Amino acid sequence: MSVIRQDDFISSVADALQFISYYHPIDFVQGVHEAYLKEQNPAARDAMAQILINSRMSAEGHRPICQDTGIVTVFCKIGMNVTWDAKMSVTDMINEGVRRAYNNPDNVLRASILADPAGKRQNTKDNTPAVIHYEVVEGDEVEVHIAAKGGGSENKSKMVMLNPSDSIVDWVVKTVPTMGAGWCPPGMLGLGIGGTAEKAAVLAKESLMDPIDIHELRERGPQNRVEELRLEIMDAVNALGIGAQGLGGLTTVLDVKIKDYPTHAASLPVCMIPNCAATRHTHFKLNGNGPAVLTPPSLEDWPEVTFEVGANTRRVNLDEITPEEVATWNVGDTILLNGKMLTGRDAAHKRMIEMLNNGEQLPVDLKGRFIYYVGPVDPVRDEVVGPAGPTTSTRMDKFTRQILEQTGLLGMIGKSERGPVAIEAIRDNKAVYLMAVGGAAYLVSKAITSAEVLAFPELGMEAIYEFEVKDMPVTVAVDVNGESVHTTGPAKWKEIIARSA
Amino acid sequence: MKKILTTPIKDEDLEDLKAGDIVYLTGQLVTCRDVAHRRLIELGRELPVDLVGGAIFHAGPIVREKDDGSYEMVSIGPTTSMRMEKFERHFIEETGVKLIVGKGGMGPETAAGCRENKAVHAVFPGGCAVVAATKVEAIEGAEWTDLGMPETLWINRVREFGPLIISIDTKGNNIFETNKARFNEKKGPILEKISSQLKFIK
Numbered sequence: 001m002s003v004i005r006q007d008d009f010i011s012s013v014a015d016a017l018q019f020i021s022y023y024h025p026i027d028f029v030q031g032v033h034e035a036y037l038k039e040q041n042p043a044a045r046d047a048m049a050q051i052l053i054n055s056r057m058s059a060e061g062h063r064p065i066c067q068d069t070g071i072v073t074v075f076c077k078i079g080m081n082v083t084w085d086a087k088m089s090v091t092d093m094i095n096e097g098v099r100r101a102y103n104n105p106d107n108v109l110r111a112s113i114l115a116d117p118a119g120k121r122q123n124t125k126d127n128t129p130a131v132i133h134y135e136v137v138e139g140d141e142v143e144v145h146i147a148a149k150g151g152g153s154e155n156k157s158k159m160v161m162l163n164p165s166d167s168i169v170d171w172v173v174k175t176v177p178t179m180g181a182g183w184c185p186p187g188m189l190g191l192g193i194g195g196t197a198e199k200a201a202v203l204a205k206e207s208l209m210d211p212i213d214i215h216e217l218r219e220r221g222p223q224n225r226v227e228e229l230r231l232e233i234m235d236a237v238n239a240l241g242i243g244a245q246g247l248g249g250l251t252t253v254l255d256v257k258i259k260d261y262p263t264h265a266a267s268l269p270v271c272m273i274p275n276c277a278a279t280r281h282t283h284f285k286l287n288g289n290g291p292a293v294l295t296p297p298s299l300e301d302w303p304e305v306t307f308e309v310g311a312n313t314r315r316v317n318l319d320e321i322t323p324e325e326v327a328t329w330n331v332g333d334t335i336l337l338n339g340k341m342l343t344g345r346d347a348a349h350k351r352m353i354e355m356l357n358n359g360e361q362l363p364v365d366l367k368g369r370f371i372y373y374v375g376p377v378d379p380v381r382d383e384v385v386g387p388a389g390p391t392t393s394t395r396m397d398k399f400t401r402q403i404l405e406q407t408g409l410l411g412m413i414g415k416s417e418r419g420p421v422a423i424e425a426i427r428d429n430k431a432v433y434l435m436a437v438g439g440a441a442y443l444v445s446k447a448i449t450s451a452e453v454l455a456f457p458e459l460g461m462e463a464i465y466e467f468e469v470k471d472m473p474v475t476v477a478v479d480v481n482g483e484s485v486h487t488t489g490p491a492k493w494k495e496i497i498a499r500s501a
Numbered sequence: 502m503k504k505i506l507t508t509p510i511k512d513e514d515l516e517d518l519k520a521g522d523i524v525y526l527t528g529q530l531v532t533c534r535d536v537a538h539r540r541l542i543e544l545g546r547e548l549p550v551d552l553v554g555g556a557i558f559h560a561g562p563i564v565r566e567k568d569d570g571s572y573e574m575v576s577i578g579p580t581t582s583m584r585m586e587k588f589e590r591h592f593i594e595e596t597g598v599k600l601i602v603g604k605g606g607m608g609p610e611t612a613a614g615c616r617e618n619k620a621v622h623a624v625f626p627g628g629c630a631v632v633a634a635t636k637v638e639a640i641e642g643a644e645w646t647d648l649g650m651p652e653t654l655w656i657n658r659v660r661e662f663g664p665l666i667i668s669i670d671t672k673g674n675n676i677f678e679t680n681k682a683r684f685n686e687k688k689g690p691i692l693e694k695i696s697s698q699l700k701f702i703k
Contacts, residue, residue, distance in 0.1 A: 163587075164536075164539075164584070165535065165538075165539050165587065265652055266561075
């Protein structure tokens, strides 16, 4: 029988969350590196270079890999012979660990959790509560798998009740292209098959707690239907040519994880949850001998990758930018941004639209400016700004036409693709949309040399800031003619992959 | 007057039936659902029961095995017919089945199969499984018992089993498709009204 002390449990949870905020699992770093070496599309290769550099910088600087530091998800297996020396419930202890981790002054993490989700949507300020799944098992240990799941990838989760005779592979291949690139490929797909609707969803999430090991499976060969499915789905999805950040390319998924469970004769529930480039999870066991010890990886485990300024890269000064210059940019071009840009995301857009509808003047003149869809993490120590990667742009699609037409905004910077409504608005207004690499948040923050709140300070991370940047890397994703790299890129690479197969 | 079909069912028995009519079945009714359909159509295995002029029931019943080895029907309600949609047209053609009983509607493929081979699909109200069991006089056989209780082909002798509501007739008329079109017509104005009252974020 072992006795778990309250403080040990809380500090283990807090330490694990700090640990995964800046250390990618090494198997994931290796997976991306391998894909990077193999990649033939320069734009996708650049994106993966940024992810790898960002990963190393985060590990070195102990700062979050991504500005979205996630919703805490815990799988907790409690041995039946464990007793607790604690005044709090296990759930309260886990949430206390979350609170400590996200408010740690040395590495403040972004509090992203809102209470009253269908109503006021009020920030709980400390990223609590966690989503916790319990299992009571044999033994005298407590085993905890803990993850910080990003919202962008979680939003792309899909659930279906298939007919027992339907093909799971077909469903996945049909569904993945509808998910866009907001889930930040390359990543993993977690599938839960069987059980009931909610069981399939939990299995899908739990499957993502395992390390990338599809190479071993490929070498030894599949031994059951689930293992066959992992390989079939991985190959079929990669043949779609979606590529890193949806730019088109050879690798869209690094691994496909599956967990299954017996199900009803009439049912075939399937849930698919993607995991983004900011894959963050670890696990620990407690047996009464103090808090968990997490061994930091060695920096030597990260590959030496440099981001090269290639022939198709140009430096742009945003303080002197003209519509004529923007018109010369082509989709797929890499651009290093310099000078001043504005920021704004969901809440700021909603405010601006309301003000425009009421005929009020906006607090910031957007004419000829660029706006970056971002909600940065608060800075620590001498930082100008915390990790500041892009957020999913499609959420701003419905506001884009009105903003462009009524303010004269020239460009937008965000994550992944735009929808048809936004693309048409961009074309009609000769504007441009640039894509920053999702998951490369710390790298981007290092390009920001100053940050100042210009409007809506009460919105916190959603306020309008002015950033001054130096060589911030972006890709032209929608040009003034309305061509979108997220359409042309995957189509082109799907064909290239099909021809070489 | 109560319309009663008796197996083996002949084409002329079904000729005058229209979608929406109510009938009863006397004779043989064989349970046959997901895996039985897959075995016949996908795997090409021969069905162990002759269904020419016969009736099948999309159902997974509860059956009690008695001490003498015979079976007693405890509860037998319909399962969702739509899962069999992709097999049923072929199934009708291959087996010569005349009456398909289940729950909910079926689609255009089954309707085509009914039209081509003079068969009908009927629904038995879902959730009335005990009533249904009282119409089963005896279980005369069980095939493919390896599939477990729900998927076994239970061969039932039934008397005035029903009410069965004809959902697809031999002309291929489909009551569920007709209703769907009607409901969709009603949807437009309602949707317009709701949309004007809802905004994105409150």
